[in-house]
Amino acid sequence: MLLREDxxxxxLGAREAIFALDLDDITVKKAMVKWQVTxxxxxxxxxxxxxxxxxxxxxxxxxxxRNxxxxxxxxxxxxxxxCDYMSYAGNLTLEDKQEDGKGKCPFDPSQRYTSEMVDGVLYSATSLNFRGSEPVMMRxxxxxxxxxxxxxxxxEPNFIHMAHIRxxxxxxxxxxxxxxxxxxxAAVEYDSYTKVDVSRVARVCKGDLGGLRTLQRKWTSFQKSEAQLSRSKQQPASSGAGCFPLVPGDSSQYSAVCAYKIDDxxxxxxxxxxxxxxPVETSFVKWVMYSGDxxxxxxxxxxxxxxxxxxxxKSLELPDKTLQFIKDKPLMDQAVEASGGKPLLFKKGAAFTRIVVATATALDETTHQVMFIGTKSGSVLKAVNYDGEMIIMEEIQLFEPSETVKxxxxxxxxxxxxxxxxVVQLLINECGRYHTCVDCVLARDPYCGWDLNVGQCSTINSTHTTRTVIQRLSNGDASQCPKIVNSxxxxxxxFHGNTVKLECQPYSNLxxxxxxxxxxxxSASNTFQILSDSLMIVNASADAGGHYTCSSVExxxxxxxxxxDLKMWSASGTTALFQVKEKENTLVAVVVVLSxxxxxxxxxxxxRGHLPLPFCHRRVQHTREESRNMNQPPEHKLASPTVNLNSNNNHMNDQRFSSSRETDRLSTTVGSSGQISLKYIDDESEI
Known part of the structure; x- marks a missing residue:
């Protein structure tokens, strides 16, 4: 994905296609070009x-x-x-100047990689071969x-991100x-029988040209260090818990966001x-701090x-002694510690996958770093840190839980x-999600404040003042909010024995x-089941009746x-119901006896012969009808018609079959087409 705000x-790069979407409304496709395999x-x-x-x-x-x-x-x-070159001028156009992409782009579409364009030159970290066994960082x-x-x-690296620092x-x-x-x-420095993944930060110099003899066309400035989670000594297995901007292992239940200073x-x-x-013995290598010259x-x-x-x-002039040293020992003994000595955010749940950081200016003109964090379960967290206290303002589910934010x-x-x-587009300063003053203030969103003039949560701008807008980022004090009248x-x-569901969806996820x-x-019990959005009353009895209230506490x-206000059907209503049923039963009995x-x-x-048999009369009429039908011209003969239920011409059918309905028995069949097929039944056994 590439933002072209200019x-x-x-x-947007997809499978065998590239799209140009409107930056203001990504549902509008401005252009597309296909790039398919043969x-x-x-x-x-x-x-x-x-x-x-x-x-x-x-x-x-x-x-x-490019430049x-x-x-x-x-x-x-x-x-x-x-790789190829592409331009946009109303249409996307591939210039068909294809070149080898090995080392620039992964072979495997599921493989992690990263790249950065610096002054027209591509720096990349991916695999250089088909099997993925030759990882490289290259220019x-x-x-x-x-x-x-x-x-x-x-x-066995898992590449995450690359950044150019001037x-x-x-x-x-x-x-x-x-x-x-x-x-x-996979760490080489830990004594462990199992593979241990650690977070790393490495760097190279932009002007590096490689060595003359040693490290020819190789980096002479490549160094790497562990990015440590906190000052306290971590067990090796936990040091890869997902410090910014890294991705935690799938088996981890925790994710962390850490900040690191470039100066550190x-x-x-x-x-x-x-x-x-x-070397230790014959088959084991132990990594220790180098204490020599x-x-x-x-x-x-x-x-x-x-x-x-x-x-x-230039690097081509560096002595072989310097180059051989860094070739053998690119790993630093000291780890880079997280700023503040601890993570900004440490959370149990779905693994963090991506992070971007925006700067927001609050009502008091202070600036705050707002983090947007993608997860493996398809959601995005919006979080901010106030003086060491991390606040997750909201978590928005954008995709199905099985779809990872990439x-x-x-x-x-x-x-x-x-x-x-x-792809989903979101406003980073959307304040309309907070419906009440309390929710707006308690969210502690630096973009938002409760506007007393309009009675809604609004985006902070230069015209707002502390007299007209309530925003309390440090403590979330909502005491100045207007009193809410309970609904x-x-x-x-x-009915007795039923399961009753009382719904209540709080506005704030916190x-x-x-x-x-x-x-x-x-309290939760066999009778009451408290869910995130409702209360379930199982096998409700008369004791379940009463006045229920749902409140959110933050x-x-x-x-x-x-x-x-919940109540069971009253006893008098039940008695009346039984009386009605008794009357109905008596009436049914009388009807049966009379019948x-x-x-x-x-x-x-x-x-006794006082009444003729009805079928004899019907049969005669049927015979007359058949005789009359036979005397009609062929186009007037009565056939088995199909009546469309959706037709507005039903009166035509009424006219044509008014006599036949009196004399003949009809069978009605409803088909999948929504039509009724009417057909004659001549056999008396079909009565």
Whole structure:
């Protein structure tokens, strides 16, 4: 997904297609271009053991804007990564200048990767081969360089994010810009019988050209360190719990968001100790802190004023001793600690998958970092940290729980969320979700405040003042909110033994629902089941009747949402019901007796010959009708018609069959077409 705010479009890479969507309304498709694999490419991919229907397609994985306003796009192309150039001028156009995408784009559409376009040059971290066994971080340019194929450098990595930091601008030490890489990998430094994933941060220098003899066309500045969750010593298994911006393991029940200062990372790389492998016995390597002499210039450092003073103006001139040292020992002994020594957010539940951060200006003109966090269960959390206290303002379910949030992109006012099945657009400052003053203030959303003039939760702007808007971010104090008048009770009745459901949906996801019966709190039991949005009364008896209230409690503020007056059918009503049934039974008995007497009289008169048999008369009439029908012209003969129930011409059927209905028996069949078929029954046995 690529935001082109200069063109007011959202460029979206999909399977074998690229879309340009309106940035203000993504349901409006402005353009589309297809980029499909050929039958030959699909067959070759299938012959290599991949699924022809799913794997052997072209999944667009890389989208970047170039300096010339054109876009660089790469796709998996049936496990043959390929890149091309694309432009947009009302239509999307691929320039058909295809080039090899190995090392720029993953082979496997499900494989994690990351990339960054820096001054027209692509930096990427992915796999360089079909099997995914050669992970690399590389720069694609005339001076293309990459990492070593060594577990010391990258060991089963899971690439997360890449960022360009302009550290070289106006730097007094003459330092260079850095490219930072965030990833997780199987740790080589822990003594463990099982694989342990740890969070890492690595960096390279933008001007790195590789070595002359040692590390030819390889990074001479690649260094990595563990990104630690907190100052306290963690067990190895928990150190990969998902620090920002990393993804936790599927088996973890917890996720964390951590912030790291660039200055802290620089200090570890420029002044920290190195780790070194030490052979133990014959088949085991132990990593310990290196305590020997460190070459000069310092291994892993960029070309700066100190290196230039020693006569080294580029990495190709660095001595082999410095290069061999960083080739063998790219891992730092000291971990980079999270800012503040602890996570900003630590939460049990669905694993965090993506994060973006926006800056909001509150009513008092203070700025706050608002985090939008995607989860594996298809939801997005909106959170903010106030002086060490993390507040989750809301969690919005955007996709089905089985659809993971894969992409987050942030513009000035909107958030774009992508999964494997679709894209959703959200306003980041949507305050209309908070329906009452208490909910608005308790949410502690820096974008929102309760506007007393209009009586609604509104987005903070420059015209608002503390006299007209209530916003309490530090403590969520809603005491100044106008008093809420409780709503009228809803009257409900139930039958003995039934299950009764009383619904109540609190507005805030942080609020706790509290139910009361006649002013007394209700606790969960065999009779009462308290759900997130309702109260279930199982096998309700007369004791279940009474006045029920549902309130939400948040930060000691209680708001009543709804009330019910519940009662069982009264005893007098039940007695009246029995009396009615008794009268009905008596009437039925009288009707049955009279019917039997009438039937006996009819049989007696027929036996005595006082009444003719009805079928004889009907048969005669039927014969006359048939004779009359036979004398009609062919087009007037009575056939078996089909009457359309939807027709407005039913009076025609009434005219045509008025006589035949009196003389003939009709059978009616309703078909799936919604029509009624009328047909004659001539056999007396079908009566």
């Amino acid at each position: 063109l007011n479009v959202l460029i 039958n030959k490419e699909q067959k070759e991919c299938s012959n290599k053991g991949k699924d022809a229907t799913n794997d052997c397609k072209n999944y667009i994985r890389v989208l970047h804007k 010339d306003d054109k876009m660089y796009v790469c796709g998996t192309k049936a496990f043959t990564p390929t 694609s340019s005339e001076e293309s360089i990459r990492t070593e194929f060594s577990s010391t450098w990258l060991n 550290e070289g601008e106006s730097n007094p030490e003459g330092d260079d810009d850095k490219i930072y890489l965030f990833f997780s990998e 990372i620089k200090t570890v790389f420029s002044k920290g100790k190195f780790k070194a492998p030490v 460190v070459p000069n210039p310092r291994p892993g450092a960029c070309i700066d004023n100190h290196a230039r003073e020693m006569g080294f103006s 992409i987050l992109r942030l513009s000035n006012t909107k958030l774009y969320v992508g999964s494997d099945v679709g 009228k009770s809803v009257s409900m009745s139930f 609020a706790q629902v509290q139910w009361q019966l006649n002013g007394e709190p209700i 930060r000691l503020f209680k708001t009543q949402h709804i009330a019910y 039997l007497i009438l039937a006996m009289l009819v049989i007696w008169n027929v036996y």
